[in-house]
Amino acid sequence: MRDAKVSYALCAKKELRETLRSFAFYLIGVFLFLSAFVAIFNLQSSINIENGLAYYTLLPAGILMTVLQSPQFPSLSLMNTLYAKQVANLGKKSEDVYIISFSGYFFTAFQASQVFGNILSYVILYGFDQSENANYSNMSLGNISEVDYSICGSADCQNETIVSENILNYKPVNKISLYVLISIALLLELTATLVHAFLLPNEDDFKNKSLQISQWKIKETSPIDGSHEDENVIMGEKIMEKKDDINGDMDKICETKSCIDHEEETAFLGLTEKKTESTTTGICDVAVNTAQSLIKHVADKTFLLLIPITLYNGLSMAFVFSELTRAYTSCSLGVQWVGICMAIYGLSDAVLSWMVGKYGRKFGRIQCYLFALIIECGNYIYCIFWTVGSHTLISIFALFFMFGFSDGIFQTIINVTHLDFAEDKKSASSAWNVLIVIGNALGFITSTVFCVKTRIYINLGFLIVGFVLLVISDIIHRNRKKMNSDELEMQIK
Incomplete structure (x- = not known):
């Protein structure tokens, strides 16, 4: 018996070490892939601002990207859960504790990629910009003598005439810089693919x-x-x-x-299980079973109440990627500053994701949401009244930092909430991903239709309504868990 305990302890220790090493490779792949993605993605609303974000070219490209990328985030969320369960089998804490911790580590890597990818973008675009414009001495406000700053910030409505007059602030001076950036991004994507293909386990x-x-x-x-x-x-x-x-x-x-x-x-x-089940089950049966599980999940009232806050998370990300980068950074500082601003956003987002993953359960879900809600409302109020001035650079850096601060809480907690409330983790991951994508799509579509100030009011509406419904959903979930626990206790007695 004693030998068996020693055997188990040694095996468990070795298995835990191997699992954590595998998880580290998984995060490295995520980091490299997303670094390449954000380096290009965050520039789109600026470099394609002409003709309403080059609507007739970006729309089909966006649809194609969404279709090809649709399996990605459900798979990533599922991998987080699988690793968490594996460690929970070897550890002493509950499975839920490890799920929130591993989700926090994932979103830390996710947001750290914002830092690296956007610094890469900044170094390349800013370097080429300086080689082309060595005679500019004022580096804090771009080409200050040539820009109409009254159309920046919440006053931005993408008026074609005004945009054409200030186009140099939205597009890189030297197109070669874009080709260099795209080439490096492709190399990072390839490296990430190889890491995940050869170093990760399957289900x-x-x-x-x-x-x-x-x-x-x-x-x-x-x-x-x-x-x-x-x-x-x-x-x-x-x-x-x-x-x-x-x-x-x-x-x-x-x-x-x-x-x-x-x-x-x-x-x-x-x-x-039946030995031939995995081989004899047809593709149609798998699709039907998956669809039934997903329908059962989305019909649950706790999930329905989570829809507005999850849509808001997608809307807020779209606001940062499109409105903040275009109307606040590119308009006042120049497109070459988008990278460093998004790196600041990613840094604060990564730190908060890590902190929520490590300490979030101690503070409580609703308390974390409420704190993020207060920060986010302050961000939008500041965006409404912000104007270009002598401290423009510092104020924009602070704005991106605070949006990253609140998103680090929202994104991590919303993802964990979906997983925590659901019996079927796969369906929960898929549903969460779909809602985030829909929120992104709504944000990017309305970006070309409404002025920035209108977008802010829309986001605030989703944020407040979503928070109220989230509280109701959390109460229902807690009561349900208590009822199930009481029933189990009665059965045991």
């Missing part, structure tokens, strides 16, 4: 590891007196003796197939 690997860990735990807790052992446990012990020598090399014990063959293990644990 079946996670299932096999979970079964293996369960086997170790059963072996550890097996009684010494064989007369009290369950017949299945005895069978498992015999299989273990055939497979491993506990006093032997621990690395062999901890290999994927060392503890027990997959078929014997699943039978031993009572988890055997």
Whole structure:
């Protein structure tokens, strides 16, 4: 029995180390991929400002990108959950604690990519801009003598005549800088693809590891007196003796197939499924089952009440990517400053994502939401009254920092809330992703239709209504959990 406990402890320690190393490679791939993406994406509302964001070219390109990218974020959210469950099997804390922690680490990497990708954009565009405009001595307000600042900020309505008169502030002086930036972004994308393709496990690997860990735990807790052992446990012990020598090399014990063959293990644990289920189930059946799970999830009232706040999260991101970068940064400072402003946004977002993932549960979900709500309302009020002045550079940096501050809370907590409220984590991830994308789409579409001030009022409406409904949803969820707990307790009694 003592040897079994030592065996389990060593195996668990080795498995935890391997899982965390795999998670680190996963985050590196996410970081590289998103660094390339944001470096290009955040410039779009500025460099394509002519003719209403080059509507007839960007619209089909945006649709194509959305279709190709649609599986990405549900998959990433699911990977966070799989890693969290794997560590929860090896750790002492509850699964929910690890899910919020790993989601926090993911969003930290996600926002850290904003820092790196946008610094990359800034260095390239600013460097080329200085080589073309070495005679400009005022670097804090771009080409100050040539810009009409009255149309910046909340007064921005993308008037074609005014835009054409100030076009130099929205587009890079040297097009070669864009080609260099795109080439580097493609190299980062390729590297990220190779990291994820060759260094990450698939879902079946996670299932096999979970079964293996369960086997170790059963072996550890097996009684010494064989007369009290369950017949299945005895069978498992015999299989273990055939497979491993506990006093032997621990690395062999901890290999994927060392503890027990997959078929014997699943039978031993009572988890055997129909052997041909995965091969005989048709694609149509899988699609129907997935659709049924998703419909069941979206029909739940707790999810329905989360729709406005999740849409707002997408709207707010679109506001930062389009309105803040165009109407506040490019209009007053020049497009070359977009990168450094978004890097500041990403830095504060990453720090807050990490803090929410680590300490969010201690403060409480609603308290975190309320804090972010106050910050966000202050951001929008400042945006309404902001004007170009002697401290424009500092004020814009502060504005991006505070929007990143609030988004680091919102994005992490909203994602975790969807996962926490749902029984089916896959459906929850998919539904969350769809709502974020819809919010992004609504934000980018209205960007070409409404003035910035109108966009601010729309966002504030979604934010306040979404928060109220979120509180109601949280109350329903807590009552439901309490009811289920009470029912379980009655059954046990």
